[in-house]
Amino acid sequence: MTPSISLGDIRIPDLFRDLPDAVIVADENQRISWVNPALQDMFGYSLEELAGQTTKNLYADHQNYEEQRNGRFSLTASQRGHTYDMRYRRKNGKAFLSQTTGGPIRDKDDFILGYFAIIKDISKTRAFEDLLHSLFHISSDQDKDATQKIQEIMKLGCEHFQTDSGLVSWVHDGIYTILYSYSDLVDIPRGTTFPLGETYCSEMLSGNGPLACHSARHSKFAAHPCYDLFLLETYIGVPLIVDGKLFGTLNFTSPDERHPFEDGDLEVIKMFAAWIGQQLSFEKATNQLPQPGQPAPT
Known part of the structure; x- marks a missing residue:
């Protein structure tokens, strides 16, 4: 007492x-x-x-x-x-x-x-303020093209979410195509494809919103084909919208578990997706993005 x-x-x-x-x-x-x-x-x-x-x-x-x-x-x-x-x-x-x-x-x-x-x-508040400042600095840097900006934003996302890899994908006709990647573990070439059903993003897209998992082995993801293929323990992903339409996904992953995600993390990844979606919109305007019916990018 x-x-x-x-x-x-x-x-x-x-x-x-x-x-x-x-x-x-x-x-x-x-x-x-x-x-x-x-x-x-x-x-x-x-x-x-x-x-x-x-x-x-x-x-x-x-x-x-x-x-x-x-x-x-x-x-x-x-x-x-x-x-x-x-x-x-x-x-x-x-x-x-x-x-x-x-x-x-x-x-x-x-x-x-x-x-x-x-x-x-105020650690979370200050970290969020620093994150916003970094995103603005990257996106407003006139010396970087859209590709460089997306790469830096994904690197920033890996640091924030404590993951090893970040991916930007194009999803069309059930095929998941990697457009951009950032990883401390492995180089994933642009144009690499997977059946959408073999990715955690299929679960996220079916829910039409952000999804996070900090320990796949202790979740429904343990029975997912992606876990059998890649043994990814940590995942946080969100739909990627370009010019008002679903384009693909943004996700961050790691083979290691981490502490549980918080509700604020789901809001943060939506913010990351909005900034990347803006950069992709610029690429679309200059015909650098794939369109339905086109072959996968290389």
Whole structure:
């Protein structure tokens, strides 16, 4: 049971227990007195593990801890500048970026009773912002042609989804034809074809929307012909629309499992597909894309 902590007339649990952001409170000696449930979930520690300890092990860089201990969380702390970005480390060792608001807790006579910090995990938000910036930079680069842009976008997708390979396909008359590929494992020539039914993309297209699997052996994909042929554990794919019509697919794969995809990943791959679809539209306008009835590209 979480103890009731008081600093003067302030009852900390009553103020911060139900906030969605992580909250940590330390006494005047900078020892942790209380954390809310959100902080325990964010960092993976219980209050019992943290109580009486300093916050040093919560920082990704211990030098940052020393700087904060002698700055914002000191007896000489100023009244301003209490919101800042900081990298912390969870109990499992994974670092993340946060926006932190923190500083001293003072009584009416300006005497420091202790210290507090409110921590918001902004790692996903910042990563998404960086991703948008990278996509815009690639697509607006006048020194690159459409092929180079698509290759760089697929490389960016592999990095984001933690996969080894990315493919852009043209799907027509039940045939899956590779137009573009990016892979750390194997070179897949343009024009390589497969029966659509032997690809995970057949399942994705039948659902008419993005589809993701982080462990094929533990999913319906375990019985799919694609798993027998290529032993791909990780897949995330989406229909590729060019000029308002279904053209093919965009997918990223890996022979290794990864941690489960999140709902946001399905939105991100749709964004990747929209940017690649735009580049393919440029190619279509200059007759560089295959049309129904044409032979597969080489």
